[in-house]
Amino acid sequence: MAQRQFQIVRCHASGVQAVVADTRHTFARHTHDQFGIGVIVRGAQKSASGRGMVEAGPGHTITVNPGEVHDGTPIGDAGRAWRMLYFDPHVVADAMFDVSEGRTRSYEFTRPVMHQPALAQRFLALYAAMTAAEAGYAGTLREELLLTLLARAVDGSASVEARAPVPAGIANARNRIDDDPAAPVSLSELAQTCGLSRFQLIRAFSRATGLTPHAYLIQRRILAARRLIAQGMPLAHAAAASGFADQSHMTRLFVRTYGISPSVYASACTA
Template identity: 60%
Template sequence: MPAGQFHMQRSAIPGVQAVSARSRHAFARHTHDQFGIGVMRAGAQVSHSGRGQVEAGPGYVITVNPGEVHDGAPIGDGERAWQMLYLDPVVVAGCSADIAGDGPPTLGDACVLSRTLRYEFEHPARNQPDLARRILALYAQVTAGTSRLACDALLLHVLAQAGGAQVLASGRESEPASLRHAISLVDDDPAAALSLADLAGASGLSRYQVLRAFSRATGLTPHAYQLQRRLLLARRLIRQGMTLAGAAASAGFADQSHMTRLFVRAYGVSPRRYALAAGA
């Protein structure tokens, strides 16, 4: 794979996205709306998230949780390469229910589980060779079009071995109750032109109070959080086939170039290259 390339491959499991990458890009702080689990194939990186600062070398298992603010930079001057599987929350919710012995959820149950059963990867980077081998085997199977039965079974093994914490929760239990309405304003419509006064009014706090509380709860200022939600929305729209200009406008960016600058800074790839990879 050429240097600096991100390759999105077709997956045999709906709701599971396979991405291989090689880059020396230093990623700015950003978030994902999916779970991510993968393996560092070459080189090494240092990253910081809500779970602390860690280093990952070749063969390390690397993970990220939805909404987790994190970054990543290569150690030294070289590139690092990795393979990741990004899992929609509803997929993880269904698997975690099975692992817990609650039985397979129906479609309706899965939608409820995605809001109520919180599964979290506890280790952002860990040298766990057996798990790494299983993740790479799963990556190979889902991208090779192996039978759904085999892929489903291996996915369950991977998530069970990864040992994610499972707790019944609203998904916002770590956020102060006064902030939930303010954060929901951004989540429900990332493109909206909101002011700090709007967020303060929704939370019942002063503008200064909501500014400080928002940063403590999310790890980002309200403006930075809104930009991350806009980037995630733009990614979804691009994957769905919307034009780049349309995605930029629909996600609330001033123009396509504004979206492109932030997209590259966060993800290390331009929206155009992302669109090409997504359509591969």
């Protein structure tokens, strides 16, 4: 596989995206709207996460939660390769309802890296089932593997403390951005929403979310563009609808964040 190459693999389950990658790319700090779980199959990387800086190598399981700020830098010159599954939140919520025997739909990966061979093998089995040619038993197998994978990941993460909740004022500012990322908004407007000065907002927002208000706004626009592109919207229209000045602006940030161009991503989504 060539350097900086990503492939979105056809997945036989709704609300799930499968990715295979082999790259030297250094990813900027960014977020996803989905839960992600995968396994490093070659090489190693270090990355920021919601739990601090972590390192992952061959056989390590890696995870990310929706909205969790993370990045990724290869360790060494050869890059690294991984398999990853991204789940829409409702898929994980429905699975967790079963795993918890109806007690909750809430779920969070609390370990960004886990060195548990059995967990990695279970993930690779799920990845194979999600991307294999459709078969009569495949749907049942996928459901079984997903439920047991999430249950095992919960067990492996149980000893880690939950993150502190986002303060109400900061949550209001974040919601203001989330409601319409394409809309222009000033730092003063967000600060008034929180009852803080602009500088206080920057510090508090960064502590709570891992990003400054501007960086968070850009991430929400990139995520919006990604969804629109996946739905088949032309790139120029997706850029405008997501609040970018033009297509080239969207493209620069998209490549920096995901390591591939919007046009490559669009082609992968329709393959």
